[in-house]
Amino acid sequence: MGAANTWDAMDLAAQVPQDHGSQILSSSLTIDPSLSPPEMNPRIIELCKDMFKQWSNLDDSRFDIETVSGGITNLLLKVTVKEENGHDVSITIRLYGPYTEYIINRERELQATKYISAAGFGAKWLGIFGNGMVQSFINAHTLSPSEMREPKLVAKIAKQVKRFHQLEVPGSKEPQLWNDIFKFFNQASALEFDDAEKHRTYKTISFQELHSAILELKGLTDRLTSPVVFAHNDLLSGNIMINEEEDKLYIIDYEYASYNFRGFDIGNHFAEYAGYDCDYNLYPDKDEQYHFFRHYLQPDRPHEVTEEDLYSLYVEANTYSLVSHVFWALWGLIQARMSPIDFDYLGYFFLRYNEYKRQKDKNFSLAESYLSRSMGT
Structure with a gap:
């Protein structure tokens, strides 16, 4: 088996049509989903600061990270950020499993997600990065x-x-x-x-x-x-x-x-x-x-x-x-x-x-x- 093909989050973001003034954020960073939480958490914080500029100067202690689910193809994380105004904001980060591009057409997924989210299904799509996507957090089980x-x-x-x-x-x-x-x-x-x-x-x-x-x-x-x-x-x-x-x-x-x-x-x-x-x-x-x-x-x-x-x-x-x-x-x-x-x-x-x-x-x-x-x- 050869090395997994990589895809460029910036290129894919450019392919997705924008409407109503919305902006899909993007980052070229990737995160290894096999890392342990102590190894992964600093990288998750780095990703958040890279994508959301309003968080770039926050102290790392303001970021709380927990695993929502570890499926057989993805890892889902909840990140709660205590902003300077005292408000807590939660987002969901989904890390794609290794080699899933062999079975999942990521370009097709991202093209569709824009329109599905706009129609009010699931979470609001906020951005993409090297091997995953960021969405709003749904308060549901x-x-x-x-x-x-x-x-x-x-x-x-x-x-x-x-x-x-x-x-x-x-x-x-x-x-x-x-x-x-x-x-x-x-x-x-x-x-x-x-x-x-x-x-x-x-x-x-x-x-x-x-x-x-x-x-x-x-x-x-x-x-x-x-x-x-x-x-x-x-x-x-x-x-x-x-x-x-x-x-x-x-x-x-x-x-x-x-x-x-x-x-x-x-x-x-x-x-x-x-x-x-x-x-x-x-x-x-x-x-x-x-x-x-x-x-x-x-x-x-x-x-x-x-x-x-x-x-x-x-x-x-x-x-x-x-x-x-x-x-x-x-x-x-x-x-x-x-x-x-x-x-x-x-x-x-x-x-x-x-x-x-x-x-x-x-x-x-x-x-x-x-x-x-x-x-x-």
């Missing part, structure tokens, strides 16, 4: 997988997803799903592992079988003609936050956001009911899915949604949930080779791919039966 399935929150999530899907983001409106999957497949099928045991496990994977599965899935989903929307593509519980006092729900983190098929975004969301332990017994049943669909299709009049529309979206979402398993299975393989994070990515590949195989016959039959009836055959 991240949902747990069990919270995400609570009926009251399901209704809120569905309404927000509908709003998200109505976003208009400049650029190509072509769905990116299959481009990304074939790119992932090409990368995943040409890996070499230094670890002998990992390499032996990797060699048990039939990429011919995987490629056939991808082509078969694409052929089936093409016939469903799922609407193309601006999609989040990673609607797991960790990317949904709620402020219960204000009764406000946020969708955050747009690393995979792009124009895509509606069915993939919803089917992928349902697959994430399984939580971080990938307990697919928690996948929502038909009644739970219909509750989501009603509030997605008719946010103001959920009980007026027709049975026909409910069933159509049910078929669409469950067929695309199969695509979700293959997408993230391939992602896991690439991460198993590229990521230094201590996580069993190789095991994650098998969890997702085996679940695809377990659900394939049932969901293919569902889609084929629906398509036959739709065509009057």
Whole structure:
């Protein structure tokens, strides 16, 4: 594996259109996310002073830094600054995981983030630096997988997803799903592992079988003609936050956001009911899915949604949930080779791919039966 490509924060900031007099700050500094807090904190303070000139002369003791979350691709930090006027100001710094540019199109992410933030989703985007971005701090907590399935929150999530899907983001409106999957497949099928045991496990994977599965899935989903929307593509519980006092729900983190098929975004969301332990017994049943669909299709009049529309979206979402398993299975393989994070990515590949195989016959039959009836055959 060669050295990771670097990208220039200044160049990318220049590519993002500005409006309403807003200014996206930028810095060329980079911060190693593997550093311990005592080593990292002085660099975080240096970054803050470099980006926010009003803080450049503040004493370091005025900066308080805490870890919000350490995901399997990013490190999220909260920085609270006691300003000279006595006010406390908090921001969020997100450090990208090493080598994530192999799987995440950072230019696409940054182009989209401008417009998503302007539409009132998530945090306000404040700036970018060598290997991350800075945003306003959201006073809310991240949902747990069990919270995400609570009926009251399901209704809120569905309404927000509908709003998200109505976003208009400049650029190509072509769905990116299959481009990304074939790119992932090409990368995943040409890996070499230094670890002998990992390499032996990797060699048990039939990429011919995987490629056939991808082509078969694409052929089936093409016939469903799922609407193309601006999609989040990673609607797991960790990317949904709620402020219960204000009764406000946020969708955050747009690393995979792009124009895509509606069915993939919803089917992928349902697959994430399984939580971080990938307990697919928690996948929502038909009644739970219909509750989501009603509030997605008719946010103001959920009980007026027709049975026909409910069933159509049910078929669409469950067929695309199969695509979700293959997408993230391939992602896991690439991460198993590229990521230094201590996580069993190789095991994650098998969890997702085996679940695809377990659900394939049932969901293919569902889609084929629906398509036959739709065509009057």
